[in-house]
Amino acid sequence: MTHHTMTDSAMSGRALPPSLWAATAIEAPPAPALTASARADVLVIGAGFTGLSTALHLAEQGAAVRVVDSHQPGWGASGRNGGQVNPTLKYDPDELVRKFGAARAEPLIDAISGSADLVFDLIARHRIDCQPVRAGWLQLGYTAKAVDGMHARARQWERRGVKVEMLNRDAVARRVGTDAFAGGWLDGRAGAIQPLSYTRGLANAAQRAGASIHGDTAVVSLARQAASGQGRWKATLSTGATVEAEHVVIATNGYTGPLWPGLSSTLLTANSFIVATRRLSSAAADAILARGETASTSQRLLLYFRKDSEGRLLMGGRGFFADPRSPDDFAHLERSLELLFPQLGPLDYAYRWSGRIAVTRDFMPHVHEPAPGVTVAVGCNGRGIALCTSFGKHIAGRLTGEGAGAGDSFPYPISPIVPIPMHGLQRFYVAAGVAWYSLLDRFG
Numbered sequence: 001m002t003h004h005t006m007t008d009s010a011m012s013g014r015a016l017p018p019s020l021w022a023a024t025a026i027e028a029p030p031a032p033a034l035t036a037s038a039r040a041d042v043l044v045i046g047a048g049f050t051g052l053s054t055a056l057h058l059a060e061q062g063a064a065v066r067v068v069d070s071h072q073p074g075w076g077a078s079g080r081n082g083g084q085v086n087p088t089l090k091y092d093p094d095e096l097v098r099k100f101g102a103a104r105a106e107p108l109i110d111a112i113s114g115s116a117d118l119v120f121d122l123i124a125r126h127r128i129d130c131q132p133v134r135a136g137w138l139q140l141g142y143t144a145k146a147v148d149g150m151h152a153r154a155r156q157w158e159r160r161g162v163k164v165e166m167l168n169r170d171a172v173a174r175r176v177g178t179d180a181f182a183g184g185w186l187d188g189r190a191g192a193i194q195p196l197s198y199t200r201g202l203a204n205a206a207q208r209a210g211a212s213i214h215g216d217t218a219v220v221s222l223a224r225q226a227a228s229g230q231g232r233w234k235a236t237l238s239t240g241a242t243v244e245a246e247h248v249v250i251a252t253n254g255y256t257g258p259l260w261p262g263l264s265s266t267l268l269t270a271n272s273f274i275v276a277t278r279r280l281s282s283a284a285a286d287a288i289l290a291r292g293e294t295a296s297t298s299q300r301l302l303l304y305f306r307k308d309s310e311g312r313l314l315m316g317g318r319g320f321f322a323d324p325r326s327p328d329d330f331a332h333l334e335r336s337l338e339l340l341f342p343q344l345g346p347l348d349y350a351y352r353w354s355g356r357i358a359v360t361r362d363f364m365p366h367v368h369e370p371a372p373g374v375t376v377a378v379g380c381n382g383r384g385i386a387l388c389t390s391f392g393k394h395i396a397g398r399l400t401g402e403g404a405g406a407g408d409s410f411p412y413p414i415s416p417i418v419p420i421p422m423h424g425l426q427r428f429y430v431a432a433g434v435a436w437y438s439l440l441d442r443f444g
C-alpha cells in the first residue's frame with residue numbers, strides 16, 4: 001500500500017501536495033514567477049477559485065489583471081477539497097431573511113442559490129475538463145430528529161423553486177448503499193467536480209481572456225502610492241519586483257498571512273482531511289451513490305463522501321489544527337468509511353491529504369473594503385467551490401461597474417475587519433492538539 005501523506009515539509013514547499021486530484025488533474029497552466037515590475041488595473045492576490053474567478057470575469061470585461069500566488073494556481077484549498085459543488089451557506093434561506101431582512105437577504109439567497117449553475121455554466125462555456133457530474137447532494141441524518149430538521153430545510157428551498165427530494169431510511173439505503181442513516185434530502189442543484197482541474201481550467205480561461213497569472217510570487221507588502229496623487233497601490237513581491245495597480249483583491253482565505261493588518265485574526269484556519277481508496281470493483285462501486293451524488297452528514301463533526309469518476313471512494317472530515325504527520329492521523333476517516341460500508345471489507349487507501357479552510361465567527365462569508373481600492377473576500381467556511389466562483393463574478397462586476405455585482409446589485413454583505421477576541425488562543429489549541437470545534441464552541 002502506498003501512503004501519499006502530506007507532511008509538514010510538503011505543506012510548506014511550493015510543489016502541489018500529493019493528492020488524488022494532483023495525481024489525476026489536467027495539465028497545469030504556465031504560471032511563471034513575476035520577476036519584472038509591472039502595472040495592472042487590478043492585482044489579485046491568491047490563485048484559487050476566488051482569485052481566478054475574479055480575474056476571469058474582470059479580464060472578460062476588458063480590465064488588465066495580474067494574479068499572483070505564493071505557490072502555483074490551485075495549491076491552496078481550491079486544489080485539495082472534496083469537489084462537492086454545494087450552493088448553500090450554513091444558514092437556511094428563512095434564517096438569512098430573519099438575520100438580514102428581506103431586502104438584503106433575497107439578493108444574497110439568489111446569488112448563493114445560483115452559484116452551482118454558475119460553476120457548471122463556466123465549465124461548459126470554457127470547456128473545462130474537470131469531470132463534472134450534476135446529480136445532486138445528499139444530506140444525511142442518523143436520527144429521525146436530524147432528518148426532520150433537514151426536511152424542513154428542504155421545504156424552504158422547495159418553496160423557492162429548487163428541485164429537492166425527501167428521502168426516508170429505505171430510499172437512502174438504496175441510493176447510498178448503507179443502512180446507517182435514518183433519512184435525508186437531495187438538493188438537485190448540487191454536483192461534483194475534480195477541483196484541481198476546475199481551478200486549472202479557470203486559470204486557462206482567465207489567461208485566454210487576457211489575464212496574467214504568476215506562481216511562486218508572494219506579495220510581501222502593500223502600500224498606497226499617495227505621492228503619485230493617483231492613489232494607486234504598490235505591491236512588493238517576494239521576487240523583488242513590484243506591481244502597481246488601481247485596485248487590489250485579496251483572495252487568500254485559509255492561507256491568509258500578515259499582509260493586511262488584522263485580517264488573519266478574523267479567521268480560524270482549520271485543516272480538513274481527506275482519504276481516497278483505490279478503485280473499487282465496478283460491482284461494488286455501482287452499489288454506492290450509483291447516480292454520482294455527493295453526500296455529507298449532519299452532525300457538527302461533519303463527514304463528507306463521494307466517488308470520483310473512476311470509482312474511488314473519498315471520505316473527508318475534521319482534522320486538527322496541526323498538519324497531518326502520519327497515516328494514523330487519518331484513521332478516524334478510514335474507520336468511518338468502513339463503518340458506513342462494511343460490505344466492502346477492509347479498504348485499500350491510495351491517497352491521504354489535507355488543506356486549510358477559513359472559518360469566520362458568524363459562519364458567514366466575509367467581504368471587506370478596508371481602504372479605497374482594496375477588496376478582501378474570505379471566510380468560505382468549508383464550502384467555497386460555488387461561493388468563491390460567485391464571489392469572483394460579483395467582485396468583478398463591482399469593480400468594473402458592469403454586469404452582476406455592479407452598484408447596488410452586489411449581493412454579499414460588506415463588513416469591517418473585526419478580529420475574533422482572544423484569537424491568539426488558536427495557537428494554544430494547536431499545541432494542545434484540541435479539535436478546532438472546541439474552539440468554535442467557545443466562540444460560537
Ligand SMILES: Cc1cc2nc3c(=O)[nH]c(=O)nc-3n(C[C@H](O)[C@H](O)[C@H](O)COP(=O)(O)OP(=O)(O)OC[C@H]3O[C@@H](n4cnc5c(N)ncnc54)[C@H](O)[C@@H]3O)c2cc1C
Pocket residue numbers: 045046047048049050051068069070071072073074075076077078079080081082083084085086217218219220251252253254255256257259271272273274304316354355356357377378380381382383384385386388
Ligand atoms: C480538505 C478540504 C475539503 C473541502 N471540501 C469542499 C467541498 O467539497 N466543497 C466546497 O464547496 N468547498 C470545500 N472546501 C472549501 C474550499 O476548498 C475553499 O472554500 C476554497 O477553495 C477557497 O478558495 P480561495 O480561492 O478563496 O482560497 P485558496 O484556494 O485556499 O487559495 C488561497 C491562495 O492564496 C495564496 N496566498 C496566500 N497568501 C499569499 C500572499 N501573500 N501572496 C500571494 N499568494 C498568497 C495561497 O498560496 C493559496 O493558493 C474544502 C476545503 C478543504 C481544505
